[in-house]
Amino acid sequence: MHLFLYIPWWIKEIFVAGFQVAWAGFRPDAGYDPVVVRYPLRVTSEWQIFWFTTSITATPSTLSLGLREPTVPGDPRILLVQAAFGSDPTEVVEGLADMEARMAPHVRSIDHGVPGQGSAVELDPRFYAYPTDRKEKNR
Template sequence: MLHLLTFGPWLVGQIFLSGFNVVTSALKKEAPFTPVVIRYPLRVTREWQIAALSACITMTPSTLSLGLREPREEGAPMVLLIQAAFGADPVGVFESIADMEARMAPHVRGINHGVPGQGEGNQIRPGDFEYPSTEIADTARDTVSRGKRDTP
């Protein structure tokens, strides 16, 4: 219960820091946005904990909880899909989410599902993250541009 007294102010601080980072980055000539989607294996297991973590991630500017995936095999953890706008370093994204989860629910600190931030020396495995397809982005940009050209 005591961790809630420290987690709340920490989360508010993270929201302000992240918001400041988004604003300053958006004002730069070359914005450093590199969106990435990660598949984060959850250490929390109760529905209210998953909902709380997902809400905290979404409240933090530049991150968004996209959804949950059931475990692929028996005994494996639920996977939370998370989009991060500053994903040039996916290891850092995993580590920051693991830190948030451990601050919210300290009892999970000893659980390690093999991703960065959940233990020592963990590496990202193939399929743990992906960058949005540039083909999709190019198609969307061309469609919007074409629509603007075709209207009188």
């Protein structure tokens, strides 16, 4: 983990996200569109997973919900992450991939087929779910 580069960047992200959440609270249409994404982890050590999930949870509007072990040997662990501003799940996953790569640069070459980890530009619907019925929201 590159502490001297990662921690200042992470603190900046906490403040930026905090201001975005506060600003959204003052708008009539706050833009909240919660989504749960299934993020395939590239970090593998318990220590790295701890710091990555802690970084997510400490950042306003995001929450690490838990880990899912792979059902097929060799597949990555899946991290469940809730994002309050999830109207674009692809953007959420790209942000997670960026955070993970800044925390552990050695994972940059690992690609599990989601945006931010390689050449994928669209997020397969199996990697995200909206906890509320979006049709009801648009009524």
